[in-house]
Amino acid sequence: MSNPQEPLQKSPLDARHRALGAKMVPFAGWSMPVTYEGLGVMAEHEAVRTRAGLFDVSHMGEFLVEGPHAGAILDRLVPNDVSRLAIGDALYTPICNEHGGIVDDCLIYRTGETRFMVVVNASNAKKDFEWFSAHWSEGATLVDISSATALIAIQGPRALGIAKRVTQGVNFEALRSFTHQEGTVAGKVARVSRTGYTGEDGLELYLGWNDAEAVWDGLREAGSIDGLAPAGLGARDSTRLEARLPLYGNDIDDHTSPLAAGIGWTVKLQKSSDFIGKAPLVKEKAEGSATKLVGFVLRDPGIPRHGYPVALSPDGPAVSVVTSGTKSPTLGESIGLCYVPAAHATVGEKLWVEIRQRRLVGEIVPTPFYKRK
Amino acid sequence: MNIPSELKFTKEHEWVRVENNKVVVGISDHAQHELGDIVFLDIQKKVGEVVKKGQTVGTVESVKTLSDVYAPVSGTIVRVNAGLADSPASVNEEPYGGGWLVEIELSDAAELTTLLTAEQYQEYLKASDH
Numbered sequence: 001m002s003n004p005q006e007p008l009q010k011s012p013l014d015a016r017h018r019a020l021g022a023k024m025v026p027f028a029g030w031s032m033p034v035t036y037e038g039l040g041v042m043a044e045h046e047a048v049r050t051r052a053g054l055f056d057v058s059h060m061g062e063f064l065v066e067g068p069h070a071g072a073i074l075d076r077l078v079p080n081d082v083s084r085l086a087i088g089d090a091l092y093t094p095i096c097n098e099h100g101g102i103v104d105d106c107l108i109y110r111t112g113e114t115r116f117m118v119v120v121n122a123s124n125a126k127k128d129f130e131w132f133s134a135h136w137s138e139g140a141t142l143v144d145i146s147s148a149t150a151l152i153a154i155q156g157p158r159a160l161g162i163a164k165r166v167t168q169g170v171n172f173e174a175l176r177s178f179t180h181q182e183g184t185v186a187g188k189v190a191r192v193s194r195t196g197y198t199g200e201d202g203l204e205l206y207l208g209w210n211d212a213e214a215v216w217d218g219l220r221e222a223g224s225i226d227g228l229a230p231a232g233l234g235a236r237d238s239t240r241l242e243a244r245l246p247l248y249g250n251d252i253d254d255h256t257s258p259l260a261a262g263i264g265w266t267v268k269l270q271k272s273s274d275f276i277g278k279a280p281l282v283k284e285k286a287e288g289s290a291t292k293l294v295g296f297v298l299r300d301p302g303i304p305r306h307g308y309p310v311a312l313s314p315d316g317p318a319v320s321v322v323t324s325g326t327k328s329p330t331l332g333e334s335i336g337l338c339y340v341p342a343a344h345a346t347v348g349e350k351l352w353v354e355i356r357q358r359r360l361v362g363e364i365v366p367t368p369f370y371k372r373k
Numbered sequence: 374m375n376i377p378s379e380l381k382f383t384k385e386h387e388w389v390r391v392e393n394n395k396v397v398v399g400i401s402d403h404a405q406h407e408l409g410d411i412v413f414l415d416i417q418k419k420v421g422e423v424v425k426k427g428q429t430v431g432t433v434e435s436v437k438t439l440s441d442v443y444a445p446v447s448g449t450i451v452r453v454n455a456g457l458a459d460s461p462a463s464v465n466e467e468p469y470g471g472g473w474l475v476e477i478e479l480s481d482a483a484e485l486t487t488l489l490t491a492e493q494y495q496e497y498l499k500a501s502d503h
Contacts, residue, residue, distance in 0.1 A: 034437065035409055040410045045436075301458070356417065
């Protein structure tokens with residue numbers, strides 16, 4: 001018989017996905033929708049770019065950090081400047097290890113004077129909690145609230161308009177990008193955050209686990225007149241890649257530094273607190289990164305994918321691999337990301353991707369590949 | 374799931390239309406549905422090339438994933454559906470019609486007996502709980 005597998009965790013919206021005929025796949029130990037019946041990646045991607053898409057991302061992890069030293073502890077764990085967060089602000093940051101590599105990337109929300117919420121990738125939730133615990137100190141508690149927290153994202157040019165119809169207690173004029181407020185959505189308490197992973201405007205709504213269905217239903221009803229579509233992990237990946245947002249495990253990992261990965265803006269070397277990974281990052285900043293994550297477009301027909309070898313000449317040795325790649329639904333071109341030696345990391349330079357023993361030529365292009373108007 | 378009764382099938386979800394000593398090959402309705410929106414066909418064999426049963430003749434790619442297509446019989450490639458380069462979605466829309474992939478001239482007609490009938494393919498799909 002085959003190896004027995006651990007049962008997959010179920011989202012609070014599992015019944016909704018199945019009722020919509022979703023293709024469910026295992027992802028980070030969860031059963032999640034990759035596409036929906038009658039839609040598909042292309043249609044869902046298009047909905048996000050032109051109208052709005054509704055994503056269930058309840059599998060993500062959330063930690064509550066509370067106590068007089070909460071901010072200071074977090075400031076020592078991440079390179080971005082947590083001390084600059086006002087209540088109602090959020091920031092994006094990697095969590096670095098001692099070598100300057102990346103344990104995970106996350107969002108940090110300041111929800112109170114001495115209270116923060118950290119939002120981490122589903123695939124790293126356990127690893128991050130253990131990392132935080134191992135590097136913790138006195139003066140704050142760390143609680144995993146993932147199993148109590150559902151997360152729904154509504155993304156696209158019509159997203160805010162739709163959400164406003166069913167939201168109370170939020171001042172949308174004051175809700176700038178990377179800020180958040182507590183209100184109610186479809187009558188349920190929600191932390192409404194102006195963030196997202198698609199490159200579009202939109203919201204991420206943090207809810208009580210048992211409130212997810214009511215909020216999902218309320219948004220779908222409010223959004224039906226605007227063509228709001230459910231959108232799965234397939235469209236989540238295709239939109240984030242067009243927007244050049246890194247995916248942990250693909251574009252960033254324990255061995256990649258944020259400086260090489262093109263998210264150096266999250267590294268605040270001048271902030272007053274020390275942080276894990278500071279010394280190697282200071283050195284790398286001074287000397288320059290050895291490699292750089294670049295975006296490319298394939299000029300020969302084919303689709304670059306994670307793991308395909310990349311070379312700097314048609315017959316030379318492979319120097320790296322494609323970290324993420326796809327056929328871009330919005331651009332109609334094959335796009336990808338890969339690390340190349342810094343000297344080669346220039347727009348216009350050519351590279352060759354090996355696809356089934358053939359070398360296809362590509363060209364380094366500016367990123368993001370797509371930028372919303 | 375559409376499984377035309379006059380066609381033969383393989384466990385790898387190719388369909389086969391037998392026309393005297395030639396066969397037209399494509400991927401089944403089940404296969405295109407599993408793949409989702411098909412955005413690229415990489416047909417790796419050229420007209421005139423000899424293939425063996427089970428050999429990869431090409432790759433069908435969707436945004437998220439890709440799948441190899443195998444020669445259901447041995448023979449010589451006599452036609453390739455070049456039109457798919459401009460409209461890969463034909464494989465989704467008409468998997469048994471305009472979405473055909475290659476045509477092979479048989480070198481061993483006995484291999485046809487190894488293919489599944491439409492009923493057998495349907496049973497196979499049910500049993501594998503696809």
